[in-house]
Amino acid sequence: MTRFARALLVALAVVVGSAPARAQFAVFDAQNYAENVLQAARQLQQVNNQIQALQNQVLMLQNMAKNLVSLNVSQLDSMVSALTQVGGLMNQAQSIGFNVGASQAAFNRLFPQQYGSSVTVPQLVADARQRWQAAREAFGQTMTVQAQVAQNVQGDTATLSSLVTASQGAVGNLQAQQAVAQLVALSVKQQLQVQDLMAAQYRATALEQARQAETEEAARAAYDRFLGTDSAYTAQ
Numbered sequence: 001m002t003r004f005a006r007a008l009l010v011a012l013a014v015v016v017g018s019a020p021a022r023a024q025f026a027v028f029d030a031q032n033y034a035e036n037v038l039q040a041a042r043q044l045q046q047v048n049n050q051i052q053a054l055q056n057q058v059l060m061l062q063n064m065a066k067n068l069v070s071l072n073v074s075q076l077d078s079m080v081s082a083l084t085q086v087g088g089l090m091n092q093a094q095s096i097g098f099n100v101g102a103s104q105a106a107f108n109r110l111f112p113q114q115y116g117s118s119v120t121v122p123q124l125v126a127d128a129r130q131r132w133q134a135a136r137e138a139f140g141q142t143m144t145v146q147a148q149v150a151q152n153v154q155g156d157t158a159t160l161s162s163l164v165t166a167s168q169g170a171v172g173n174l175q176a177q178q179a180v181a182q183l184v185a186l187s188v189k190q191q192l193q194v195q196d197l198m199a200a201q202y203r204a205t206a207l208e209q210a211r212q213a214e215t216e217e218a219a220r221a222a223y224d225r226f227l228g229t230d231s232a233y234t235a236q
Helices: 003-018 030-067 076-091 101-108 121-167 173-227
Strands: none
Touching: 003 173, 076 121, 076 173, 101 121, 121 173
16 A cells, blocks of 8 residues: 555544544344344234134034034924824724734634534524624725835835935034934834734734634534434434
8 A cells, every 4th residue: 555545544534533423324133133023923823823713613613503403304294194094094903903901802702712502503603794794804904004004105205315315415413313313213114014014914814714713613513503412313
Protein backbone atom coordinates (compact mmCIF):
# COMPACT_ATOMS: atom_id res chain seq x y z
CA MET A 1 0.00 0.00 0.00
CA THR A 2 1.33 3.45 -0.92
CA ARG A 3 1.72 6.30 1.45
CA PHE A 4 -1.13 8.11 -0.22
CA ALA A 5 -3.50 5.25 0.29
CA ARG A 6 -2.53 4.89 3.92
CA ALA A 7 -3.05 8.54 4.49
CA LEU A 8 -6.47 8.41 2.83
CA LEU A 9 -7.62 5.56 5.08
CA VAL A 10 -6.47 7.43 8.16
CA ALA A 11 -8.31 10.51 7.06
CA LEU A 12 -11.50 8.58 6.45
CA ALA A 13 -11.21 6.97 9.83
CA VAL A 14 -10.85 10.31 11.49
CA VAL A 15 -13.83 11.72 9.62
CA VAL A 16 -16.10 8.80 10.42
CA GLY A 17 -15.01 8.79 14.01
CA SER A 18 -15.65 12.47 14.44
CA ALA A 19 -19.00 12.53 12.53
CA PRO A 20 -22.22 12.23 14.58
CA ALA A 21 -24.25 9.03 14.22
CA ARG A 22 -27.25 9.64 11.97
CA ALA A 23 -28.65 6.09 11.63
CA GLN A 24 -28.76 2.87 13.63
CA PHE A 25 -28.84 -0.55 11.92
CA ALA A 26 -30.90 -3.41 13.53
CA VAL A 27 -28.96 -6.46 14.50
CA PHE A 28 -30.42 -9.81 13.13
CA ASP A 29 -30.47 -12.59 15.76
CA ALA A 30 -30.69 -15.86 13.80
CA GLN A 31 -31.01 -18.10 16.87
CA ASN A 32 -33.92 -16.10 18.31
CA TYR A 33 -35.61 -16.12 14.92
CA ALA A 34 -35.28 -19.90 14.66
CA GLU A 35 -36.76 -20.38 18.11
CA ASN A 36 -39.74 -18.15 17.26
CA VAL A 37 -40.38 -20.06 14.05
CA LEU A 38 -40.18 -23.39 15.90
CA GLN A 39 -42.59 -22.16 18.58
CA ALA A 40 -45.05 -20.96 15.93
CA ALA A 41 -44.84 -24.32 14.17
CA ARG A 42 -45.58 -26.13 17.43
CA GLN A 43 -48.59 -23.94 18.10
CA LEU A 44 -49.85 -24.57 14.56
CA GLN A 45 -49.44 -28.32 15.06
CA GLN A 46 -51.45 -28.14 18.28
CA VAL A 47 -54.23 -26.29 16.47
CA ASN A 48 -54.22 -28.93 13.72
CA ASN A 49 -54.39 -31.70 16.33
CA GLN A 50 -57.35 -30.03 18.00
CA ILE A 51 -59.11 -29.66 14.66
CA GLN A 52 -58.48 -33.32 13.86
CA ALA A 53 -59.79 -34.36 17.28
CA LEU A 54 -62.98 -32.35 16.72
CA GLN A 55 -63.42 -33.91 13.29
CA ASN A 56 -63.01 -37.39 14.79
CA GLN A 57 -65.61 -36.60 17.45
CA VAL A 58 -68.04 -35.37 14.83
CA LEU A 59 -67.47 -38.54 12.77
CA MET A 60 -67.98 -40.69 15.87
CA LEU A 61 -71.24 -38.91 16.65
CA GLN A 62 -72.39 -39.38 13.07
CA ASN A 63 -71.62 -43.10 13.23
CA MET A 64 -73.42 -43.39 16.55
CA ALA A 65 -76.42 -41.64 15.06
CA LYS A 66 -76.42 -44.05 12.12
CA ASN A 67 -76.13 -47.05 14.43
CA LEU A 68 -79.12 -45.81 16.42
CA VAL A 69 -81.36 -45.22 13.40
CA SER A 70 -84.32 -47.60 13.54
CA LEU A 71 -85.30 -49.68 10.53
CA ASN A 72 -88.35 -48.22 8.82
CA VAL A 73 -89.43 -51.63 7.47
CA SER A 74 -91.38 -54.00 9.71
CA GLN A 75 -93.06 -57.23 8.61
CA LEU A 76 -93.80 -58.51 12.11
CA ASP A 77 -97.47 -57.53 11.99
CA SER A 78 -98.04 -59.45 8.77
CA MET A 79 -96.22 -62.50 10.18
CA VAL A 80 -98.31 -62.46 13.36
CA SER A 81 -101.45 -62.02 11.29
CA ALA A 82 -100.59 -65.05 9.14
CA LEU A 83 -99.94 -67.21 12.19
CA THR A 84 -103.18 -65.99 13.75
CA GLN A 85 -105.08 -67.10 10.66
CA VAL A 86 -103.56 -70.57 10.80
CA GLY A 87 -104.19 -70.74 14.55
CA GLY A 88 -107.81 -69.79 13.99
CA LEU A 89 -108.22 -72.63 11.51
CA MET A 90 -106.66 -75.05 13.97
CA ASN A 91 -109.14 -73.94 16.64
CA GLN A 92 -112.03 -74.68 14.28
CA ALA A 93 -111.36 -78.41 14.53
CA GLN A 94 -114.61 -80.16 15.47
CA SER A 95 -115.46 -83.49 17.10
CA ILE A 96 -111.92 -84.01 18.42
CA GLY A 97 -109.97 -80.78 18.56
CA PHE A 98 -106.53 -79.84 19.86
CA ASN A 99 -107.52 -79.30 23.48
CA VAL A 100 -105.99 -82.03 25.63
CA GLY A 101 -108.84 -82.56 28.07
CA ALA A 102 -111.69 -82.12 25.60
CA SER A 103 -110.07 -84.29 22.93
CA GLN A 104 -109.68 -87.24 25.33
CA ALA A 105 -113.32 -87.06 26.38
CA ALA A 106 -114.51 -86.77 22.78
CA PHE A 107 -112.35 -89.70 21.70
CA ASN A 108 -113.74 -91.95 24.42
CA ARG A 109 -117.25 -91.00 23.38
CA LEU A 110 -116.78 -91.55 19.65
CA PHE A 111 -114.55 -94.60 19.96
CA PRO A 112 -115.70 -96.76 22.86
CA GLN A 113 -113.39 -99.58 23.74
CA GLN A 114 -116.20 -102.10 23.32
CA TYR A 115 -119.97 -102.32 23.00
CA GLY A 116 -122.15 -104.17 25.48
CA SER A 117 -124.66 -106.83 24.58
CA SER A 118 -127.53 -104.39 24.99
CA VAL A 119 -126.38 -102.10 22.16
CA THR A 120 -128.92 -101.65 19.38
CA VAL A 121 -128.33 -101.62 15.66
CA PRO A 122 -129.61 -98.02 15.29
CA GLN A 123 -127.09 -96.96 17.95
CA LEU A 124 -124.28 -98.70 16.09
CA VAL A 125 -125.31 -96.99 12.86
CA ALA A 126 -125.54 -93.58 14.54
CA ASP A 127 -122.11 -93.96 16.17
CA ALA A 128 -120.56 -95.10 12.89
CA ARG A 129 -121.97 -92.05 11.15
CA GLN A 130 -120.55 -89.72 13.81
CA ARG A 131 -117.13 -91.30 13.42
CA TRP A 132 -117.33 -90.95 9.66
CA GLN A 133 -118.27 -87.28 10.03
CA ALA A 134 -115.39 -86.72 12.46
CA ALA A 135 -112.91 -88.31 10.04
CA ARG A 136 -114.33 -86.35 7.12
CA GLU A 137 -114.14 -83.09 9.07
CA ALA A 138 -110.55 -83.80 10.04
CA PHE A 139 -109.45 -84.30 6.43
CA GLY A 140 -111.40 -81.22 5.38
CA GLN A 141 -109.79 -79.14 8.09
CA THR A 142 -106.37 -80.40 7.03
CA MET A 143 -107.00 -79.28 3.47
CA THR A 144 -108.12 -75.85 4.71
CA VAL A 145 -104.96 -75.45 6.77
CA GLN A 146 -102.89 -76.55 3.77
CA ALA A 147 -104.55 -73.91 1.61
CA GLN A 148 -103.92 -71.17 4.19
CA VAL A 149 -100.28 -72.18 4.63
CA ALA A 150 -99.77 -72.23 0.86
CA GLN A 151 -101.31 -68.77 0.62
CA ASN A 152 -99.03 -67.49 3.40
CA VAL A 153 -95.97 -68.95 1.69
CA GLN A 154 -96.81 -67.01 -1.46
CA GLY A 155 -96.95 -63.84 0.62
CA ASP A 156 -93.62 -64.73 2.23
CA THR A 157 -91.89 -64.19 -1.10
CA ALA A 158 -92.62 -60.46 -1.01
CA THR A 159 -91.80 -60.32 2.70
CA LEU A 160 -88.43 -61.99 2.15
CA SER A 161 -87.57 -59.64 -0.70
CA SER A 162 -88.46 -56.60 1.39
CA LEU A 163 -86.40 -57.71 4.37
CA VAL A 164 -83.35 -58.65 2.30
CA THR A 165 -83.46 -55.26 0.57
CA ALA A 166 -83.72 -53.51 3.92
CA SER A 167 -80.82 -55.55 5.29
CA GLN A 168 -78.59 -54.71 2.34
CA GLY A 169 -79.46 -51.02 2.60
CA ALA A 170 -78.95 -50.78 6.37
CA VAL A 171 -76.96 -47.69 7.37
CA GLY A 172 -76.11 -48.82 10.89
CA ASN A 173 -75.82 -51.75 13.24
CA LEU A 174 -79.31 -51.26 14.66
CA GLN A 175 -80.96 -51.40 11.24
CA ALA A 176 -78.93 -54.45 10.25
CA GLN A 177 -79.79 -56.23 13.50
CA GLN A 178 -83.48 -55.42 13.14
CA ALA A 179 -83.52 -56.69 9.56
CA VAL A 180 -81.79 -59.93 10.57
CA ALA A 181 -84.19 -60.36 13.49
CA GLN A 182 -87.17 -60.08 11.14
CA LEU A 183 -85.61 -62.61 8.77
CA VAL A 184 -85.23 -65.02 11.70
CA ALA A 185 -88.84 -64.33 12.68
CA LEU A 186 -89.93 -65.19 9.14
CA SER A 187 -88.12 -68.52 9.38
CA VAL A 188 -89.74 -69.25 12.76
CA LYS A 189 -93.15 -68.38 11.35
CA GLN A 190 -92.72 -70.84 8.50
CA GLN A 191 -91.63 -73.57 10.91
CA LEU A 192 -94.67 -72.96 13.10
CA GLN A 193 -96.93 -73.19 10.07
CA VAL A 194 -95.38 -76.51 9.12
CA GLN A 195 -95.91 -77.79 12.65
CA ASP A 196 -99.59 -76.79 12.56
CA LEU A 197 -99.98 -78.45 9.18
CA MET A 198 -98.37 -81.65 10.43
CA ALA A 199 -100.61 -81.63 13.52
CA ALA A 200 -103.71 -81.30 11.34
CA GLN A 201 -102.53 -84.07 9.02
CA TYR A 202 -101.66 -86.43 11.88
CA ARG A 203 -105.04 -85.72 13.48
CA ALA A 204 -106.89 -86.67 10.31
CA THR A 205 -104.83 -89.82 9.85
CA ALA A 206 -105.29 -90.86 13.47
CA LEU A 207 -109.07 -90.34 13.29
CA GLU A 208 -109.32 -92.42 10.13
CA GLN A 209 -107.29 -95.24 11.64
CA ALA A 210 -109.38 -95.12 14.80
CA ARG A 211 -112.56 -95.17 12.71
CA GLN A 212 -111.41 -98.26 10.88
CA ALA A 213 -110.54 -100.00 14.14
CA GLU A 214 -113.89 -99.04 15.65
CA THR A 215 -115.68 -100.38 12.59
CA GLU A 216 -114.36 -103.82 13.43
CA GLU A 217 -115.65 -103.51 17.01
CA ALA A 218 -119.04 -102.31 15.80
CA ALA A 219 -119.23 -105.23 13.36
CA ARG A 220 -118.48 -107.64 16.16
CA ALA A 221 -121.18 -106.10 18.34
CA ALA A 222 -123.68 -106.24 15.48
CA TYR A 223 -122.80 -109.84 14.82
CA ASP A 224 -123.30 -110.73 18.47
CA ARG A 225 -126.58 -108.82 18.47
CA PHE A 226 -127.74 -110.74 15.42
CA LEU A 227 -126.89 -114.16 16.87
CA GLY A 228 -128.17 -113.44 20.36
CA THR A 229 -127.59 -116.17 23.01
CA ASP A 230 -126.49 -119.70 22.30
CA SER A 231 -130.04 -121.02 22.92
CA ALA A 232 -131.73 -118.59 20.57
CA TYR A 233 -131.89 -121.09 17.69
CA THR A 234 -132.00 -124.46 19.43
CA ALA A 235 -134.02 -127.11 17.65
CA GLN A 236 -137.51 -127.93 19.03
